[in-house]
Amino acid sequence: MKALIKVGYGCNDHCTFCHTLDVRHVDAPADEIDRKIDRARALGHTMVVLSGGEPTIRPELVRWARRVAARDMDFGLVTNGRVLSYPAVVAELLALRLRYVYLSLHGGSRTIHNRLVRADAFAETYGALAQLTGRGLDLKVNCVVTLQNVDHLRGVVDAVRPFPDVTLKFSMVEPKGGGAALFAALSPRVSDAAARVVDAIEYGLATAGAAGPRFAHGGFPLCLVPGHEHRFADLKTDRFATMVEVGEPDYFPVDDDNKLQPAEPCAGCALAGPCPGLYRGYHAALGAGELRPRAGGPRSNSFDYTLEATVRPSPDGACPVLRVGVTPWDPGRHLFVAHGDRVARFRADSRDFNDAALRAIKHDRGQLYLDRSAKDAPDDFARDLIKLARSPRCAPCPEYARCTGLYEPVPDAGFERDDAIVRGWLAALAGDVLDVGCGADDRYDAILAPAAAAVRLRYVGVEPEPARAAARAARCSWAAVRAQALDEVAERGAYDHVLALRSWNHFPDGDRALAQLAALARPGGTVIIVDNVAFGLARTPAQTARARAGAAGFEHFRDDDSHAVVRRAAAAGLAVLDHHPVGPATSNQWAVRLRAP
C-alpha cells in the first residue's frame, strides 16, 4: 500500500485550477518529510509517493528517494513531470526504486497544456513521458478536464498514443482552491464533460494498439459514463492507504469526504457502491439534476477484510491500536482483531460499498464476522462465521469515536437466536400460506411439514428459479411448489399468510414487491418478511482469493434493512405487528411481521 506525502505547495507551474492556490508559499521543512518517510515504513507501507505542489522542484528530491529506498520501500511521484525531462534525474530515481509516476498533462498540444498550467511547460512535461515510458513504471497521465480543454480531449489521447504503458486518466476539475475561486470560468457541466470524456476514451480504444495505452476517469458520477464504469480510478484504486499534508503530525486514511452522493436522486442507485458521486462544491453550485441513477442490477451483500499484517502486542499490555497511532487507520476499511496475545490487521479494498456504507456496517450495525469456512461463500452462518465485536477495552477510551477500534471474536449464538424468532412465527401459522422465493433449502421444513401433514396449513411455495423449484418440489411432497416469480402470482387475497424469507432483497423493486405481497394476503392476513443486511468477513488472503475466484454471483438488488420495509409498510397502510431490526448485539438477520389492511 502507498503513503502520499505532501512535501510543500510550491510549484513551477501555476495551474488555473490549482488546489493549493493560497498556500503556494508553504513548504515543509526537510526533516518533517524525513520523519514522515520513516513513519510510513513503521506503518507497513510498501511505497512512499511524494506530492505537492510540485515535489520535483525540492532540492531534497533525490535524497528523499534514497531515504525511501534505504527503508526498503518503493518510490513514487505525483508530478507535472517537468524536472523528469532530465534523463539523469530519471536514471537516478529509477535506481532508487522509482516505480510509480502520476504525471499531469492537460492538453495534447503546447497551446492547450500551457494555457491551463500558465507556463511554457509542454515540451518538458511531454518530454518527461518519453523518458519514463518503457521503464517498467506504473505510469499514469492525468488530464484535468476544464472548460479550457474539454473540446480537445482527443488531442490528449493522440499525444499519449505512442506510449503503450501509459494509463491516461481524465479527471473532472474539482471546485477547490483555484477551481473554486474560478468555478464559473473553469468548470464545465459535469454531464457535458463526462460525455466528452466518454468520447475521448472510445476514440482512444478505437485507435490505440492492443498493448495500450489504457484509459480511466475520475471525479465523474458513474451514471454519466455508461459502458465505462469499470474505468473509474482514484487514490484508492491506485492503492493509496494514507496521506499527510504539510504540518500534519501523522497520516490520515485516504477518504472521499470531498464528494457526496445526494440522497435525491442517488438513493437506491445500483452504482452507489463504487460511484465517487459529485464534488461537494459542484453540488452546492449546480445541484444534482444531471445525475441519472441506475435502477436494478444485482449487487454484493458482503465484503472482505483481508489479513494484511500482524501487530506486535504491547509489552505493557496497553492498547496495540493506540500504540501504532489512531489517525492512519481507516475507520471503515481497517479492522484490528485481537485474539489472546495476538493482534491481526485486516483491510477492506471493496468498491462494492462506499466508505459511508462500510463504516455503517462496521460501527453502527456491528456486522463483522471471522470466516472460518473453506467455502467460496458461507451458507451456514451459524457454523461458518464467528462474530467480531468491539473490545470492551475500547469503551472507556477517549479515542473511541475517532479510532477504527479493536475487535475480538465473541461467543455468540445470534444467528440461532434471531432465527428462533422466525421459527416461532412459522410454528403459529395456520390456513393458506404462500412462501414467495421459497428456494430449494429445507431450513424451516421441520416446522412446516408437520403442520401441513396435520392439515393445519396448506403451503404453496413459488420460486422463480426453475431448478430450485424442482428440487424443492421433489423433496417436499407435503408442499405445492411452483416455478413462478412474484409478478406471476395472481391469486389476490387468497392467503392467510404471505412469507418472503430471505427473498426481499432479491426483488428488484421494493415498493412494488411490498404492494404485491400485501395484495396476495387476505384482509387482516399477515406478511412476514425476513432478510439479511450486508456484512464484512475477516479472511486470510487465501480465503479472499478463493472467494473471488468462486462461482458465487450477486443475487441481491438492494441491501435493505428492516427499517426500509417498515417505512414502506407505513406508506402502504400495513400495520407493523413485530419488528426485529439489526444492531451490534444481533446477527445480520432482521424480521418484520405486518398485518394486511
Next chain:
Amino acid sequence: MASLPSIPGELASADVASGVVRLTVREELYPLDAVFAAAFTFIKDCWVVVDRADAAHWAIALTPKAAGASAELLEQWVGGFANELLACAYRHRLAKDHRATVEAVTAAALAGALGPPSLDELEDFDFSNEAFEDPLGIAMSWEDKYGKKAKAGDAAPAGSTDDDDGGAP
C-alpha cells in the same frame, strides 16, 4: 540409409551398418536451447552431433556407444530423442512465458529474506542534500521564475481532503 517404420522418412533415417541414426527437425518448432537440452540427456549412452541441416532445420545424429545396434534399437533411440526434444521444447516455452513471474517472486523472496537494512548499513547511505543538476532552471517555483506572487485570498485554504486528481499538481 534405411527408413524407420514408425517415423516419417523425411524426418529420420538409420544407417545400420554404421550404427547411426539421423533426425531432422524444424527450427521454428524446436529452439536450439531445447535441442541442446534434449541432446544432453543422451550423451551418456550415445555420441551426439547437432548441426544445422539448412536454414530452417536442425540435424541431430545419434550413434549408440554400444556396438551392434539393430534397426529396431536405432528406432528406439531416435524415438526417445524425439520425445525428449518435445518435452524440452515445452519446458523452454513454459520457462519463457513465466520468466517475469518467476523473477518477480524470486526478487520479492530475496528482498524479504534480506530484511530491512540495519542501522550500520543506513550509515553508508548518502543522505546529503545535494540537489540534482538543473541547467534549464526548471526546478524553480513559478513565483520565483516570473517574479510574481499568487494572490492571497483568491481561494479558500486547501483542506486535507484526498483527491489530487481534479486539481493538482
